[in-house]
Amino acid sequence: MRQMQPPSFSSRLDELERAVRQRTDRVPRIGIVLGSGLGGLADDLTDVTAIPFSDLPGWPPATAPGHSGQLLFGDLEGVPAVCLKGRLHLYEGNSERLVVEPALLMGRLGARVLVLSNAAGGVNPSYPAGTLMLIRDHLNLTGRSPLMGPNDDAMGDRFPDLVNTYSPRLRDLMRRAADDVNVSLEQGVYAGLTGPTYETPAEVRMLATLGADAVGMSTVLEAIVAHWAGIEVVGVSLVTNPGAGITGDPLSHEEVLEAAAEAGPRFTALVRRFVALVGSS
Numbered sequence: 616m617r618q619m620q621p622p623s624f625s626s627r628l629d630e631l632e633r634a635v636r637q638r639t640d641r642v643p644r645i646g647i648v649l650g651s652g653l654g655g656l657a658d659d660l661t662d663v664t665a666i667p668f669s670d671l672p673g674w675p676p677a678t679a680p681g682h683s684g685q686l687l688f689g690d691l692e693g694v695p696a697v698c699l700k701g702r703l704h705l706y707e708g709n710s711e712r713l714v715v716e717p718a719l720l721m722g723r724l725g726a727r728v729l730v731l732s733n734a735a736g737g738v739n740p741s742y743p744a745g746t747l748m749l750i751r752d753h754l755n756l757t758g759r760s761p762l763m764g765p766n767d768d769a770m771g772d773r774f775p776d777l778v779n780t781y782s783p784r785l786r787d788l789m790r791r792a793a794d795d796v797n798v799s800l801e802q803g804v805y806a807g808l809t810g811p812t813y814e815t816p817a818e819v820r821m822l823a824t825l826g827a828d829a830v831g832m833s834t835v836l837e838a839i840v841a842h843w844a845g846i847e848v849v850g851v852s853l854v855t856n857p858g859a860g861i862t863g864d865p866l867s868h869e870e871v872l873e874a875a876a877e878a879g880p881r882f883t884a885l886v887r888r889f890v891a892l893v894g895s896s
Protein backbone atom coordinates (compact mmCIF):
# COMPACT_ATOMS: atom_id res chain seq x y z
CA MET A 616 0.00 0.00 0.00
CA ARG A 617 1.19 3.55 -0.72
CA GLN A 618 2.13 5.63 2.26
CA MET A 619 0.14 8.72 3.13
CA GLN A 620 1.83 11.67 1.42
CA PRO A 621 3.41 14.38 3.58
CA PRO A 622 2.44 18.02 2.85
CA SER A 623 3.99 19.43 -0.33
CA PHE A 624 7.12 21.55 -0.13
CA SER A 625 5.08 24.52 -1.39
CA SER A 626 2.58 24.31 1.44
CA ARG A 627 5.30 23.80 4.06
CA LEU A 628 7.19 26.80 2.66
CA ASP A 629 4.02 28.93 2.73
CA GLU A 630 3.65 28.11 6.40
CA LEU A 631 7.34 28.69 7.24
CA GLU A 632 7.49 31.91 5.24
CA ARG A 633 4.47 33.26 7.13
CA ALA A 634 6.17 32.51 10.45
CA VAL A 635 9.38 34.24 9.35
CA ARG A 636 7.51 37.25 7.97
CA GLN A 637 5.79 37.77 11.32
CA ARG A 638 9.28 38.42 12.71
CA THR A 639 11.27 40.10 9.95
CA ASP A 640 10.83 41.56 6.48
CA ARG A 641 14.48 41.14 5.55
CA VAL A 642 15.21 39.69 2.12
CA PRO A 643 18.50 37.77 2.02
CA ARG A 644 20.48 37.52 -1.17
CA ILE A 645 22.57 34.61 -0.01
CA GLY A 646 21.96 31.67 2.34
CA ILE A 647 24.75 30.06 4.33
CA VAL A 648 24.43 26.71 6.10
CA LEU A 649 27.07 26.50 8.81
CA GLY A 650 28.61 23.09 9.43
CA SER A 651 29.69 21.54 12.73
CA GLY A 652 31.95 23.92 14.60
CA LEU A 653 31.81 26.51 11.79
CA GLY A 654 29.14 28.67 13.42
CA GLY A 655 31.69 31.40 14.22
CA LEU A 656 30.96 33.04 10.87
CA ALA A 657 27.58 34.06 12.27
CA ASP A 658 29.39 36.35 14.75
CA ASP A 659 30.50 38.45 11.79
CA LEU A 660 26.94 39.26 10.74
CA THR A 661 25.90 42.80 11.53
CA ASP A 662 22.45 44.07 12.40
CA VAL A 663 21.25 40.56 13.30
CA THR A 664 17.70 39.27 13.57
CA ALA A 665 17.68 35.79 15.13
CA ILE A 666 14.77 33.37 14.85
CA PRO A 667 15.05 30.23 16.98
CA PHE A 668 13.96 26.99 15.31
CA SER A 669 11.29 26.63 17.99
CA ASP A 670 9.49 29.67 16.45
CA LEU A 671 9.24 27.88 13.11
CA PRO A 672 6.37 25.41 12.68
CA GLY A 673 7.56 21.81 12.52
CA TRP A 674 11.25 22.50 13.14
CA PRO A 675 12.80 20.68 16.08
CA PRO A 676 15.44 22.28 18.25
CA ALA A 677 18.75 21.02 16.77
CA THR A 678 20.46 18.47 18.97
CA ALA A 679 24.03 17.86 17.80
CA PRO A 680 26.69 19.38 20.05
CA GLY A 681 28.11 22.42 18.24
CA HIS A 682 24.72 23.17 16.67
CA SER A 683 22.44 25.74 18.24
CA GLY A 684 19.28 25.97 16.14
CA GLN A 685 18.74 29.48 14.81
CA LEU A 686 18.00 31.21 11.56
CA LEU A 687 20.09 34.40 11.58
CA PHE A 688 19.44 37.33 9.28
CA GLY A 689 22.19 39.92 8.96
CA ASP A 690 24.58 41.69 6.65
CA LEU A 691 27.91 40.22 5.68
CA GLU A 692 30.27 42.37 3.63
CA GLY A 693 27.29 44.61 2.99
CA VAL A 694 25.29 41.74 1.45
CA PRO A 695 21.98 40.72 3.06
CA ALA A 696 22.42 37.13 4.20
CA VAL A 697 20.65 34.42 6.14
CA CYS A 698 22.64 31.83 8.08
CA LEU A 699 21.48 28.50 9.38
CA LYS A 700 23.22 27.79 12.64
CA GLY A 701 22.39 24.26 13.71
CA ARG A 702 21.37 22.31 10.67
CA LEU A 703 18.93 19.42 10.72
CA HIS A 704 20.45 15.99 10.11
CA LEU A 705 19.07 12.59 9.16
CA TYR A 706 20.92 11.00 12.09
CA GLU A 707 18.76 12.96 14.52
CA GLY A 708 15.78 11.06 13.17
CA ASN A 709 14.62 13.91 10.92
CA SER A 710 12.96 12.95 7.66
CA GLU A 711 14.78 13.72 4.42
CA ARG A 712 12.07 16.29 3.66
CA LEU A 713 12.59 18.14 6.94
CA VAL A 714 16.38 18.11 6.51
CA VAL A 715 16.05 20.13 3.30
CA GLU A 716 13.43 22.66 4.43
CA PRO A 717 16.00 25.22 5.64
CA ALA A 718 17.67 25.31 2.21
CA LEU A 719 14.32 25.70 0.45
CA LEU A 720 13.15 28.29 2.95
CA MET A 721 16.26 30.40 2.33
CA GLY A 722 15.40 30.30 -1.36
CA ARG A 723 11.77 31.19 -0.70
CA LEU A 724 12.87 34.19 1.37
CA GLY A 725 14.98 35.51 -1.50
CA ALA A 726 18.38 33.80 -1.49
CA ARG A 727 19.47 32.88 -5.03
CA VAL A 728 22.83 31.55 -3.82
CA LEU A 729 23.31 28.87 -1.17
CA VAL A 730 26.61 28.11 0.56
CA LEU A 731 26.69 24.66 2.16
CA SER A 732 29.51 24.00 4.61
CA ASN A 733 30.37 20.94 6.60
CA ALA A 734 32.94 19.18 8.71
CA ALA A 735 34.14 16.03 6.99
CA GLY A 736 36.54 13.14 7.30
CA GLY A 737 39.38 13.05 4.81
CA VAL A 738 39.20 10.10 2.42
CA ASN A 739 41.86 11.37 0.05
CA PRO A 740 45.11 10.74 1.97
CA SER A 741 46.56 13.99 0.67
CA TYR A 742 43.79 15.98 2.41
CA PRO A 743 44.87 16.06 6.08
CA ALA A 744 42.94 17.61 8.97
CA GLY A 745 42.65 21.34 8.40
CA THR A 746 42.17 21.07 4.62
CA LEU A 747 39.44 23.26 3.15
CA MET A 748 37.88 21.51 0.16
CA LEU A 749 35.61 23.03 -2.46
CA ILE A 750 32.96 20.43 -3.30
CA ARG A 751 33.11 19.63 -7.01
CA ASP A 752 30.50 16.89 -6.89
CA HIS A 753 28.97 14.46 -4.45
CA LEU A 754 28.02 10.84 -3.87
CA ASN A 755 24.61 10.60 -2.24
CA LEU A 756 25.07 7.44 -0.17
CA THR A 757 22.27 8.17 2.28
CA GLY A 758 19.93 5.85 0.41
CA ARG A 759 17.38 8.68 0.53
CA SER A 760 16.07 11.36 -1.76
CA PRO A 761 14.11 14.36 -0.52
CA LEU A 762 12.29 14.39 -3.86
CA MET A 763 10.49 11.06 -3.56
CA GLY A 764 6.74 11.43 -3.62
CA PRO A 765 4.56 13.61 -5.80
CA ASN A 766 6.62 16.26 -7.58
CA ASP A 767 5.97 19.92 -6.86
CA ASP A 768 6.02 20.92 -10.54
CA ALA A 769 5.88 24.64 -9.74
CA MET A 770 9.22 24.28 -7.95
CA GLY A 771 11.24 21.92 -10.11
CA ASP A 772 11.37 19.01 -12.54
CA ARG A 773 10.18 15.49 -11.82
CA PHE A 774 13.52 14.09 -13.00
CA PRO A 775 16.07 16.76 -12.12
CA ASP A 776 19.43 16.87 -13.80
CA LEU A 777 22.39 16.92 -11.37
CA VAL A 778 25.30 17.54 -13.74
CA ASN A 779 26.15 21.00 -12.41
CA THR A 780 24.67 20.72 -8.92
CA TYR A 781 27.69 22.60 -7.58
CA SER A 782 27.60 25.71 -9.75
CA PRO A 783 30.68 26.18 -11.96
CA ARG A 784 30.22 29.96 -11.70
CA LEU A 785 30.18 29.89 -7.91
CA ARG A 786 33.09 27.44 -7.78
CA ASP A 787 35.12 29.93 -9.81
CA LEU A 788 34.11 32.72 -7.43
CA MET A 789 35.08 30.58 -4.40
CA ARG A 790 38.50 29.85 -5.92
CA ARG A 791 38.94 33.56 -6.59
CA ALA A 792 37.95 34.31 -3.02
CA ALA A 793 40.53 31.79 -1.77
CA ASP A 794 43.25 33.46 -3.86
CA ASP A 795 42.21 36.91 -2.68
CA VAL A 796 42.48 36.03 1.01
CA ASN A 797 45.42 33.68 0.55
CA VAL A 798 43.68 30.58 1.91
CA SER A 799 44.50 27.25 0.29
CA LEU A 800 41.50 25.47 -1.11
CA GLU A 801 41.58 21.93 -2.50
CA GLN A 802 38.66 20.51 -4.40
CA GLY A 803 36.98 17.15 -4.49
CA VAL A 804 34.03 14.84 -4.20
CA TYR A 805 32.03 14.73 -0.96
CA ALA A 806 30.36 11.47 0.03
CA GLY A 807 27.25 11.97 2.17
CA LEU A 808 26.18 9.13 4.50
CA THR A 809 23.51 9.15 7.17
CA GLY A 810 25.72 8.68 10.23
CA PRO A 811 25.55 8.86 13.19
CA THR A 812 28.41 6.37 13.33
CA TYR A 813 31.65 7.40 11.77
CA GLU A 814 32.66 4.98 9.04
CA THR A 815 34.48 1.70 9.41
CA PRO A 816 37.98 1.57 7.94
CA ALA A 817 36.61 -0.74 5.22
CA GLU A 818 33.96 1.85 4.35
CA VAL A 819 36.58 4.58 4.03
CA ARG A 820 38.60 2.34 1.68
CA MET A 821 35.39 1.72 -0.29
CA LEU A 822 34.70 5.46 -0.50
CA ALA A 823 38.21 6.07 -1.83
CA THR A 824 37.58 3.45 -4.53
CA LEU A 825 34.30 5.17 -5.40
CA GLY A 826 36.10 8.44 -5.99
CA ALA A 827 35.29 10.30 -2.77
CA ASP A 828 37.77 12.76 -1.29
CA ALA A 829 35.86 13.52 1.91
CA VAL A 830 32.98 11.98 3.86
CA GLY A 831 30.32 13.46 6.08
CA MET A 832 26.73 13.29 7.30
CA SER A 833 25.07 16.25 5.60
CA THR A 834 25.00 18.49 2.52
CA VAL A 835 24.00 16.09 -0.26
CA LEU A 836 20.23 16.25 0.26
CA GLU A 837 20.28 20.04 0.66
CA ALA A 838 22.35 20.40 -2.52
CA ILE A 839 19.91 18.19 -4.45
CA VAL A 840 16.79 20.14 -3.51
CA ALA A 841 18.39 23.54 -3.88
CA HIS A 842 19.55 22.66 -7.39
CA TRP A 843 16.11 21.23 -8.15
CA ALA A 844 14.50 24.47 -7.00
CA GLY A 845 16.83 26.65 -9.09
CA ILE A 846 19.02 27.93 -6.24
CA GLU A 847 22.70 28.17 -7.15
CA VAL A 848 24.79 25.97 -4.81
CA VAL A 849 28.38 26.03 -3.67
CA GLY A 850 29.84 23.72 -1.02
CA VAL A 851 32.92 23.80 1.19
CA SER A 852 34.10 20.96 3.41
CA LEU A 853 36.52 21.36 6.23
CA VAL A 854 38.45 18.13 6.70
CA THR A 855 38.57 17.79 10.48
CA ASN A 856 40.17 14.35 10.72
CA PRO A 857 41.67 11.64 8.54
CA GLY A 858 38.92 9.16 7.61
CA ALA A 859 38.53 6.07 9.80
CA GLY A 860 41.41 3.64 9.54
CA ILE A 861 43.81 6.03 7.83
CA THR A 862 45.80 6.56 11.01
CA GLY A 863 44.26 3.79 13.12
CA ASP A 864 43.26 6.28 15.84
CA PRO A 865 39.62 6.29 16.98
CA LEU A 866 37.51 9.24 15.76
CA SER A 867 35.70 11.63 18.08
CA HIS A 868 33.36 14.59 17.85
CA GLU A 869 35.73 16.54 20.13
CA GLU A 870 38.49 16.14 17.55
CA VAL A 871 36.09 17.39 14.87
CA LEU A 872 35.17 20.49 16.89
CA GLU A 873 38.82 21.21 17.75
CA ALA A 874 39.86 21.10 14.10
CA ALA A 875 36.89 23.27 13.15
CA ALA A 876 37.89 25.84 15.80
CA GLU A 877 41.43 25.91 14.42
CA ALA A 878 40.23 26.38 10.83
CA GLY A 879 37.36 28.72 11.76
CA PRO A 880 39.20 31.96 10.93
CA ARG A 881 40.33 30.65 7.51
CA PHE A 882 36.82 29.43 6.72
CA THR A 883 35.33 32.76 7.80
CA ALA A 884 37.80 34.79 5.73
CA LEU A 885 37.10 32.61 2.69
CA VAL A 886 33.32 32.81 2.93
CA ARG A 887 33.31 36.54 3.69
CA ARG A 888 35.38 37.24 0.61
CA PHE A 889 33.13 34.92 -1.43
CA VAL A 890 30.05 36.81 -0.24
CA ALA A 891 31.67 40.11 -1.20
CA LEU A 892 32.39 38.72 -4.67
CA VAL A 893 28.81 37.45 -5.04
CA GLY A 894 27.60 40.87 -3.89
CA SER A 895 29.50 42.59 -6.67
CA SER A 896 28.79 39.98 -9.37
Ligand code: HPA
Nearest residue numbers: 734735736830831832871
Ligand atom coordinates in the same frame (compact mmCIF):
# COMPACT_ATOMS: atom_id res chain seq x y z
N1 HPA B 1 33.07 10.89 8.89
C1 HPA B 1 31.81 11.40 8.76
N2 HPA B 1 31.49 12.61 9.14
C2 HPA B 1 32.45 13.39 9.65
C3 HPA B 1 33.77 12.93 9.83
C4 HPA B 1 34.09 11.62 9.43
O1 HPA B 1 35.24 11.13 9.54
N3 HPA B 1 34.47 13.96 10.37
C5 HPA B 1 33.60 14.99 10.52
N4 HPA B 1 32.38 14.65 10.08
